[in-house]
Amino acid sequence: MCSIAILMTQLEAHLILCLQVVCSEDTLLALNKAKAEGSSTWRVSSTVFGHIASDQVLTPLGHFATAQATQDYPAVDAGKFVQQELEAIKLKQR
Numbered sequence: 878m879c880s881i882a883i884l885m886t887q888l889e890a891h892l893i894l895c896l897q898v899v900c901s902e903d904t905l906l907a908l909n910k911a912k913a914e915g916s917s918t919w920r921v922s923s924t925v926f927g928h929i930a931s932d933q934v935l936t937p938l939g940h941f942a943t944a945q946a947t948q949d950y951p952a953v954d955a956g957k958f959v960q961q962e963l964e965a966i967k968l969k970q971r
Contacts, residue, residue, distance in 0.1 A: 929955050929956065931955050932955070935953050
């Protein structure tokens with residue numbers, strides 16, 4: 878996790894950042910609650926975008942490519958896998 882934070886810090890230092898601030902009624906309620914509880918009112922969020930080679934086939938690698946692993950995790954195109962994950966977390970409708 879630490880290496881991800883370091884990478885994101887380095888990326889932010891080298892990229893032109895586009896900031897977006899959203900303040901809804903729920904945000905104000907959460908802010909007032911945090912103040913009342915003496916909690917921190919700071920929230921920092923970073924978004925990193927990447928590109929997936931959707932036609933690449935995903936399979937267990939190296940010593941993880943056991944007979945059981947290949948049965949439990951059959952080969953799948955990366956694009957199909959991403960679609961399945963988006964459906965699983967309700968970000969894509971079936």
